[in-house]
Every structure is written in C-alpha cells, then in structure tokens.
Amino acid sequence: MGSADYVYPATNVECSHRVAIPPPQPFVKSLKYNLKETFFPDDPLRQFKNQPTSRRFVLGLKYFFPIFDWAPSYTFDFLKSDFIAGITIASLAIPQGISYAKLANLPPILGLYSSFIPPLVYAMMGSSRDLAVGTVAVASLLTASMLGNEVNANENPKLYLHLAFTATFFAGAFQASLGLLRLGFIVDFLSHATIIGFMAGAATVVILQQLKGILGLEHFTHSTDLVSVMRSVFSQTHQWRWESAALGFSFLFFLLVTRYFSKRKPKFFWVSAMAPLTSVILGSLLVYLTHAEKHGVQVIGYLKKGLNPPSFEDLVLVSPYLSTAIKTGIITGVIALAEGIAVGRSFAMFKNYNIDGNKEMIAFGTMNIVGSCTSCYLTTGPFSRSAVNFNAGCKTAVSNIVMALAVMVTLLFLTPLFHYTPLVVLSSIIIGAMLGLIDYEAAIHLWTVDKFDFIVCMSAYAGVVFGSVEIGLVVAVAISLLRVLLFVARPKTFILGNIPDTMIYRNVEQYTNSNTVPGVLILEIDAPIYFANASYLRERIARWVDEEEDRLKTSGETSLQYVILDMGAVGNIDTSGISMLEEVKKVMDRRELKLVLANPGAEVMKKLNKSKLIDKIGQEWIYLTVGEAVGACNFLLHTCKPDPLKEESEAHNKV
C-alpha cells in the first residue's frame, strides 16, 4: 500500500466508505422485533422450537414446575445436605416467624403458618436452589403501617387479620401477573442504590419500633418516623423497665457475639444460625423458672396447636377496605419481589446457575396466593435466612421442604413450649437481624463510585426514617427516574481531538494528549436526540461554536470553517430531533460554516433519509468516521493542496 497513488474521497460522492442506510424493513416486522426485545428479551420460548407437542407439554410443565426438572436426578447425598440445611433454617424460622408476625401486629402463630405452606409451594415452582422462604421484617412493618391507617389491630383484630390475608392475596396476584405479562422489568426500576437506602431505612425504623419491647413500654406511638418514636420513648422515661431492658440487651449481645464469631469462622455458621432458637429456649426457661411474666416481662402466651386453618373465605373482597388491601398488596408485593429476586440472583451467581426473573415472579405469586388461602401472610426469600441456608450447604429446594416439615412438627406438638417466651427476646432477635441490613459499607462504596447513586440511597434512607416507608420508596424511585430523564434531557457533548499519530478522535478532556484540528470543530453527542433534549442540544451546539470562535479570535488561529458532529453515540432520533438538526444546519449555513456528520447509526440514517434531511445536508458530507470527515475537511481547507502528513494519516484507514 502506498500513500502516493491514493485518491482523496473529499467531497467525492463515490467515496468508498459510504454511510449505509439500513435496508428498509416492513413496519410489522420491526414492530414485532421491538415487542420481542421489550417483553421477551431472554427468549423463553427458544427451547420449545421444533419440538413435538408431547415434548412441549413436558417442557412447559418443567418450565412452571422446575421440580420435575431436577427431582429425577436427586440423590441421597443431596438429601443429607438439604436435611442439615433445612433443620438449621427451621431453627431460625420459628423465632423469626413469631417476631415478624408481632411486628405486623398479627397473631404470632401466623409466623409459623407462613413458614409451612409457602416453602412447599416454592420448592415445586421456584428456580433458585438456595432461597429459603419466609416472612420479612420490612414487608411486615409495611403491612402494619398501611393496614393500621385503616383498621386498628387491637380494636378490630379479626378485620385486620382478614385484611392482611386479602393484601397477601393481591400481592401474590400482582406478582404472578407481572411474571405472566413479562413485566418483570418493573422491578428493575428499584435500583441497587434505592434498595440499599431503603433497606437500611426500614431496618432503622424496625429497630426503633423494638424500643417498645426492649423498654417494656405499654403505650407506644403508631407512627414509624424517628421524631415520633423518640418523642414517644422519652416522654415516658418513668415507664422504662430495667428487667426487660437488661434481658433484651444481654440477648442482643449474645446474638451479636455469635454472629461475629460465625462471620470470622464460616465453618461455624450454625452457631449464629442456632443462636435465635437458643435465645428463645433460654429466655423461656428463665421466665418459667423466675415467673418473670408476673413482674412486667411480657410473654407470647397461648399458641393454638394444629396446622394452618383455611382462610379462603376470610378474604375481604368488598369495599370500603378493598382499595387499602390492593394498595398494601401491590406495594408490599413489589418490595418482597425485589428482595426475593435480588437474593435468588446473588446466590445463583455464586453457584453459576441462572435465575429467570419472570419465572420467579410466577413462583412467588402462586406461593402468596396459596398462602393467603391458608392463613399465611406475605412471604418472600429473606436474605438472612437464605444466607444461612447457603452456608449450611443446601443443594436444592428440598431444604425448604425439610424446614416446612420441621415447622409442621412444631405446629402439631411443640406450640405450648413458646408460652413463656418473653417478647423482649423476640425484640432482640429482630434488632440482631436488622443491624445486618444496615449496609453502611455499600453506602460508602456508592459515595466513592457514583455520587448520584449515593444521593438516591440517602434520600431513600431519609425518606423512610423521617417520613414513612412509602415516602422513602416514592422519593427514591422518583429521583432515580429523574436521573434517567436528566441523562436524556441534558446529554453530554464533548470536543474531540486527534490522538497523535492515529486517525482516532477522542474526547479532549479524557485524552489530554489529543489535539484539536485547526479550522474544524468536532463535537460528539452522547445520547439519543429526542424532544426532551432537542432545544438544549441546539443551544449547546451554538454555544460550543461561539466559544470556539471566541477562542480562535483571541489566539488568532485559522478561523472556524467546519463543524463535525460525531453521531456514533446517538442511538435514535425522533422528529423533534430531525427538526433540530435542520435548524442547526440553517444556523451553520448562516454563519458560513459547513455541517458534517460522522458515523450516524442505522436508526439515525433511516430517519435522515425518510425526512429528506440527508439531501439538505448533502450525502457527501456524511462520513463513516470522524477521521475521514476531518480528512475531507482538511483537503478542502488547503484548497486541493493536500497536506502530506494528513494525507498519510487519512490513507492509513484504507488498505
């Protein structure tokens, strides 16, 4: 290859690297493609292709009930591991279940019911091998606060209970329909940062609520925000009970020490996993022996023996409470879903298998629908319990079945044992679990990596702690969306410069060694051109040109003659964007500048062509790369006396 015999493309229309206009596609085909990408990005029907009907049926069954997929290859070794894991999580599930039911202002026995039926459903339908099903603190608290606004749990416990079942039913229905309608991506709008802030805020709120149990207070505010709780606690200092507080703090200390120990030596995971049950046993024994229940230490009291009673007929499907139940169901359902899916996905990453979000939603949804008809309230895959399950070496969802059976045995025979369990121990268990949810290290990480995400996280936290759980959630989602909209409304534009000895042009701020080209202003636009940013871009491009001309005037360099827009990052353009480009073209003409486009993508070329703007700009002024565009401009700048160095660098692009 010699550069001597090379012919410049310049304004020659037969330039060999013309920017292609993509082949036209029928509207229906592109619509179909777009719908598929929006709703079926993971192509779930792929395995059904070219299969006989019977095979398709089996595949469909396996799709909805993954147990049929893995059960045939289940081994005795697996069972041993799953059995140990199942017993371990049952020992955690029983006290946690009771605690969280108290948090939701529901009868404690519901916590046990909810650890019996839902895990069985999930074991058949879920695709995660590590998720342990159960109730969670945040959803319990949310249920209490949202339903509590409508019905007082103490004055009207029956209605409150029925509303809780109804809310669970709608949560399940909503979750399942999200999955069936392939709308799982709605959960993606809860960003990582939002969830960190939200979880920490909810944990703080839950801990604050435990002050009631720890301090043995009888009256307590119904609000969840920091200010109300602090006012409530410090307005009745004379009511504080030291027996209760002493007991609470000693168990909390015990729980935290075991956790610390297990964290240091992962082999002893069972120490911290067994700690809550141990606390419950120790606490109950202590109360039983000292008759502390008669000295102001509140206990759980009578728990009914027997399995879950049916509750299908308890669902409240009539006004005026229906809308409250639906609202509570949808909000708690989304939160529970987000936690469950995030947990499932994290552990799947460790063990290198895949979780299908939409399939999981169907599993969670069915589990909650069935749960709402069998006296359970909202369940999902809590992080703490699943982590214990994972550490205990579970292999498949059979560990959930083992846990369910253990809970069943408890329900049938062991409920009287919990009669003397002091509430303060339950409070300690909740606080211990909640402290683990305040992930300050993650917040610091957000601050280092992305300040905006940190702001989102902190807004969610502050919203939950100072407002309410719902306010925190709405604020965080709104700020996250605002960021996306701001990205589109205020796209970045850069000046590009030439990286020495190459044909490559890059952002001069990122590549400090790059040089701008005399007489040519190269701008990169870093977002799709849409109605939301068209005016901004028009003004911003004008300002870049003004600033460049001012600079050239003061430094006395070659005056500006070409403006090259690098469209490589412009993924799409709408009609407002086309009008904007048309205006920019007019403004450039008026200022006697030549507008040149480099590397417009398929969508942009298609629309430039359809709107005939391509002819106004001139097809010969649209280049495949910034390098070629600059080459052509330089050629014309030096009035057909090509600068040998530039010619050479231009030529390198071609073989």
Place this chain on the structure above:
Amino acid sequence: MGSADYVYPATNVECSHRVAIPPPQPFVKSLKYNLKETFFPDDPLRQFKNQPTSRRFVLGLKYFFPIFDWAPSYTFDFLKSDFIAGITIASLAIPQGISYAKLANLPPILGLYSSFIPPLVYAMMGSSRDLAVGTVAVASLLTASMLGNEVNANENPKLYLHLAFTATFFAGAFQASLGLLRLGFIVDFLSHATIIGFMAGAATVVILQQLKGILGLEHFTHSTDLVSVMRSVFSQTHQWRWESAALGFSFLFFLLVTRYFSKRKPKFFWVSAMAPLTSVILGSLLVYLTHAEKHGVQVIGYLKKGLNPPSFEDLVLVSPYLSTAIKTGIITGVIALAEGIAVGRSFAMFKNYNIDGNKEMIAFGTMNIVGSCTSCYLTTGPFSRSAVNFNAGCKTAVSNIVMALAVMVTLLFLTPLFHYTPLVVLSSIIIGAMLGLIDYEAAIHLWTVDKFDFIVCMSAYAGVVFGSVEIGLVVAVAISLLRVLLFVARPKTFILGNIPDTMIYRNVEQYTNSNTVPGVLILEIDAPIYFANASYLRERIARWVDEEEDRLKTSGETSLQYVILDMGAVGNIDTSGISMLEEVKKVMDRRELKLVLANPGAEVMKKLNKSKLIDKIGQEWIYLTVGEAVGACNFLLHTCKPDPLKEESEAHNKV
C-alpha cells in the same frame, strides 16, 4: 512506516494507545459544572463578565426589557411597516378576541381588554419581533372546561369571572417562575408530535363546540368530547335553525376562500387578514337592516364603553376555589407557553435572530400577571395572528403597540358598533381559524419518519377528542416519557462486523457488506448502563453469546473465544451497571470466554477505576478502538503467529 518492524500491542500493558482515565476533578467543581449545564446551558451571564457595575445594570435592564436594546435604533421606516402590520392584526384581533372570550364563557368585552394591556407589556419585555399577543382558542376552551367543572358560568357569572382572573394570575406567576428558576426545559417535554396531535384535537373540539352557534341551539352539552357533543346535536334536530346555519356557512365559505386566495398569492395577505372584520361588519349590517335578532339570530348585545377596569381586588385567593384556579392556571399557562415559545422560535428562525426561552417565559408571565390585574384573561402569542403580523411586514414589537392603540380606540368609541354582530359570525371565524390548526400533513410526515411519534400524536388527538383536553395532554406526555424510559430500559445492542479493507467495525445490519471476525463476538451497547437496563443487558449479552455459539456449532466454524463490548455509545454507568459488568465478567470467565472492552468513555472509565472493576477485567483488556481489540484477540487466537493480513490492518492504525 513499515509493517515489518511493528510490534503487536496484544496483551502488552505498555500498549501505546491506552484508554485514558480522565484526570480526577474535585466533587464541587463537577457538581457546579453539571448544575450549570442543567440550568444555564445558554450561559446567560456571559455578557456580564468583566463589566463595571453601571454597565452591568444597563445590561440587566436590557436583558429584562429588550425594548431598551432596540428602541434607540428604531427608525421611521420601521414605524411605517409596524403601523401597517399593527392595524392589520388589530382588525383580526377584535373579532377573534370577542369570539374566544365567548368560547371561554367570559363576557365578550374581555377579549378586547386582553388585546390592549398584555401587548403593551410584551412589547417592552418580549424578545420576539414577530409575535402578536392575544388570546387563544385552546386556552380559552380549557379555561371554560376546567373552571366550568367547579362553577357554572351562567348561574354565578361573577365568581366565574373572578376565578378566570385568578387562574390567569397563577398562569402568569407559574410562567414567570419557570423562567426565573431556569426551568424552561419543562416545556421541552411537550414534544413536537404531542403538540401537533394536541392542537388538532383541541381544534376539533373547538369546532364541535361551534355547532351550538352555527345551528342556533339554546341548550348544549357542557362536555367537550365528540360522543357527548354528537349526542347533544342530534338529539335536538328539531331545534336547528336554518337561518343561522345558512348565515354561518356562507361566512365560513367566505373566510376559507379568502384564506385560500391569500395563501396562493402571499402579496394579498391582507385579504384573509381583513376577512374576519369584514364578516363582522357585513354580518352586523345584515342583522341591523333585517332585524334578524328578533328572528332567532343571537347577537353580542351591549358592550360597555371604556378601558380595562382594575381587577386586582377580584382575585380569589381563598379556598375552596383556590386549588381549582391554581390547577387551571398551571395547565393553561404551560399550554400557552408552549404555543407562544414555539411560534416565537419559528419566526425567529426565518429572520435569523435568537429567542431566549427563559426570557420569553418571564415576559409571558409578567404580561399575564399584569393582565390578571387589569381585567384580562390568559394571553400568549397565537400562531394565526403572529403569522399575519409577519406577513404584514412587521419589524419590531411596535406592531403590538399599534394594535393595542387600535383596540384602545375601539374600546373608547366603537363598542356600540358590535351590538348587532351575530354570534354565528363569531362561530364561523373560530371554525375558520381552527381548521388551519389541524395539520394533517404534519401527521403524515410523522408517520413516514417516525412511527412512534405518530402514535404519540394520535394518542394526544384521540385523548382530546374522545376524552378531554387534560386527558389528551396527560396521555401524550406519558407516552412520550415512556418512550424515553423504554429507550433506556431496552437499549439496542448490535453485532459489529469489519468493513472490508479497513480497521472500522460497524453494525452488520446497517452495513451488509461487513464481515464478522471468526472466534470473536463484537457487541455494541447503544445507551448508558443504568439500573433500569442492567438486568436486561446482562440477559441480552448472554443471549447474543448463546446464539453465536449455536450458530458456530451448526456451521462448524472456529469456536467463540472473545467477546468485545464496544462501549463508545455508553455515555454513563451507575453502580447497578458496574455490578452488571462484574457479573458479565464472571459469566464469561465461567464459559471460558475473554471479556474485552473497547473505547469506554470518560465517565465509564472513571467509574470502572473507582470501583476497581478495571483491575478485575484487566487494564490490558481495555482498548481504544474495536480495531485494536480485534487485533489483539486475533494475535492471541493464532498463538503468536500473527496473520500477516491482520497484522497489516492493525498496523495501519499507527504511523
């Protein structure tokens, strides 16, 4: 330059074109930069830099009152042109003002008041030279429907009138504060497509409302939707009055013919401009001579002589109507602003001068605040009137002053002349003006260029016509925003191929002659990586890899070894995006594929670096261009026996 002595960069860390991590910037500095780009993209304070205080004061005065800028250079020639234009638009303003006031269910005289004070204010503060100020049909209709929901204009005309002033006050206050707070970009969220559909829908609704006047009906529905109006019209066919209808259609015919004539011969613009006033005069004469008012032809009736009475004390700033007034004010204010600014900008484009959106908002806002205190209702820059002004050869805003003076003379001496003006003529004038707003050609253009914009446009139209003006607006804005969110939630990903004989890699679907590289999958991601698309991208990348491996397996080609992600179009990344890349890296490792990044931008590099992901990927696997990345992969694929052809093409990138 010879390719023989060239040393491959491959995995060599001292690769000469390393991707630069932008120099770190203090947080405060980058925050300041971002805030400036968001709120001051046009840098309005630029002219104030390095100026003494007195000069700054003068510049500030000129900024808020552009009249001080252009008045000193005003000439007698300008006055001649402006005088002709002013008289022309006054002849249009008087009948239109009366018609639109009727449309808003307000006393007709308000239309004249509103063409007197607001144009004077705009002449001082506005920066457009072509805008003619006045009331508009859509805002009038909106006022009628929104306030009418709360107060019946016939039963309680005084309260209704006062509420209209209050709504105008809040519209002005909202407009001015948008401008002062530099939030003008909110108006950008009404896209071009939305406005076309919305305007056409509103015009249809307004025309439907005129059926009352044309058919001489006494009872008419208060709803604005097509179904209600049609039902109302056809349920009382026996009430239709042929005299009224005949008069109405003849004037409409006259107006349309003059418009058609003026459009064909732009020199005779005054023919169509004068036609409404001519119709009014002819109609009034006809009624006066035939005493038609006694035979069922409704007339305007008595109009009070005299200038605008003050209305400051009429503002209703107390509940229960305050919230209605605020809501009406904000919605009508935004609509009026969008129309006024779009009109101002279009004519500024023709004459090559600039309109500052935020400054215009302050002018519109002040004009409406002053208007609300002087018995005017909402005004803006209507398209029809401004077009006549432009065609009449106006030079500056003095034409508005001339119009205001003409209206003043009318108010002082000529109001009795309108006593016998038949309402049906006003209906014809409104219909004539509205037909021009139904821009079906623009809708066809949208269909050709961008199907999605067409859908937005049609939804706005259908929403307005079948629902209400507010519903249409909300639907269209929601769909537009959904598009922006979908762009981010479902970004395009492409396979890139090599364009023959170059180092350039482009979308294989756009460039059908490009070739994929054996053993290497090159993907371009076409949007920022945010929480909203992180899960999708993870799944989509996995699917691209699956599909490529399937394809290679069936065709028996070299198996896949490298996946190159072209990050050139990834403008930003958040912490969810970073986690996603981390997961993709793990998945690739598990599948024994090498993940390579090409051309990450400044923001992406900054965050990869801060999150330490750069070390996990390996800095040597991040290349400046796809070409270099492919070169390095090829080098390793051929186990250190570089393919001479590939080596040459790699070398071309370097001098």
